[in-house]
Amino acid sequence: MGILRGAMEGSRLRGVLAVPGTAVEIPYTDLRGATDGPTLLVSGGVHGGEYPGIAAAIELARTLDPASLRGRVIVLHLTNPPAFWAKSQYYTPLDGKNLNRCFPGDAEGTASERIAARVIGVLHEANAWIDMHGGDIHEELVPFTIFSDRGQDDVRSRAAEMAAAYGIPRLVRSASVAGGSYAAAAELGVPAILPEAGQGGELDPVSQAIHVHGVQNVLRALGMLPGGPPPKPDPTVYTRFVWRRAPEAGLWRPRVHPGTTVSAGEVAGVLHDAYGDTLHEVRSPERGEVLFTARSLAIGEDDPLFAVAAP
Numbered sequence: 288m289g290i291l292r293g294a295m296e297g298s299r300l301r302g303v304l305a306v307p308g309t310a311v312e313i314p315y316t317d318l319r320g321a322t323d324g325p326t327l328l329v330s331g332g333v334h335g336g337e338y339p340g341i342a343a344a345i346e347l348a349r350t351l352d353p354a355s356l357r358g359r360v361i362v363l364h365l366t367n368p369p370a371f372w373a374k375s376q377y378y379t380p381l382d383g384k385n386l387n388r389c390f391p392g393d394a395e396g397t398a399s400e401r402i403a404a405r406v407i408g409v410l411h412e413a414n415a416w417i418d419m420h421g422g423d424i425h426e427e428l429v430p431f432t433i434f435s436d437r438g439q440d441d442v443r444s445r446a447a448e449m450a451a452a453y454g455i456p457r458l459v460r461s462a463s464v465a466g467g468s469y470a471a472a473a474e475l476g477v478p479a480i481l482p483e484a485g486q487g488g489e490l491d492p493v494s495q496a497i498h499v500h501g502v503q504n505v506l507r508a509l510g511m512l513p514g515g516p517p518p519k520p521d522p523t524v525y526t527r528f529v530w531r532r533a534p535e536a537g538l539w540r541p542r543v544h545p546g547t548t549v550s551a552g553e554v555a556g557v558l559h560d561a562y563g564d565t566l567h568e569v570r571s572p573e574r575g576e577v578l579f580t581a582r583s584l585a586i587g588e589d590d591p592l593f594a595v596a597a598p
Contacts, residue, residue: 324358335370340419422486
């Protein structure tokens with residue numbers, strides 16, 4: 288299902304993408320280059336509290352010059368409006384589901400599943416996808432980029448090239464969380480990456496710039512912007528990305544921070560009850576680099592606490 292028909296070459300057109308069966312409308316910009324080329328889908332705000340990716344999507348939609356563009360860029364500024372306006376972490380308030388566990392979606396399902404299906408409808412027009420994320424409202428992280436190990440060999444290799452071109456020096460080749468955007472794309476034959484920059488429900492210019500420059504880098508690497516492929520950093524590539532979740536609700540006091548190295552079995556944080564008594568000492572599953580931690584005192588059962596990446 289196309290989102291826009293009859294757009295002219297060298298044009299910038301704005302609109303809203305209606306999600307059937309809901310009142311949700313996703314604002315988008317469709318940029319058509321002066322010459323033919325690939326189509327890149329760029330999305331921000333799958334999680335409503337991850338603000339740098341949303342701001343970067345808006346900036347890119349306003350500043351990319353169609354006259355200099357080869358091919359087409361479709362930008363979804365705010366992929367999950369209900370979560371954004373509700374200031375909701377992780378979940379869509381209309382159904383309590385995590386949109387990034389709902390892809391490829393269901394056009395007859397709940398609100399999140401319908402949003403996911405509508406986005407995948409747009410993806411069918413694209414040759415590649417960049418889904419920008421960051422630390423949600425109570426998460427602290429160091430920037431990293433995830434790409435999937437699913438799909439055909441050429442899809443995996445093109446996703447790895449996009450991840451390297453983005454310019455963040457930590458890359459995670461993920462076993463792919465079920466329902467995640469980049470995993471669903473890989474299974475549909477579309478290379479996709481999920482870069483993470485920003486944290487804690489903050490809109491900081493450094494993280495926004497990481498996303499803006501990253502998308503521009505990928506556009507150059509795909510031959511969609513002039514200038515040739517950007518120089519690639521020497522990245523650290525992780526092949527294991529292990530999360531620890533809360534075994535029960537409690538008050539969380541982390542002892543590790545993103546960017547630090549932990550040992551297998553090291554106490555990475557403690558869950559207390561409301562009297563300050565220890566419920567659980569939460570240990571690192573293996574030696575590796577901590578990429579994100581929860582920084583909220585209040586933690587619900589099964590909430591993410593931290594994640595460790597290892598080669």
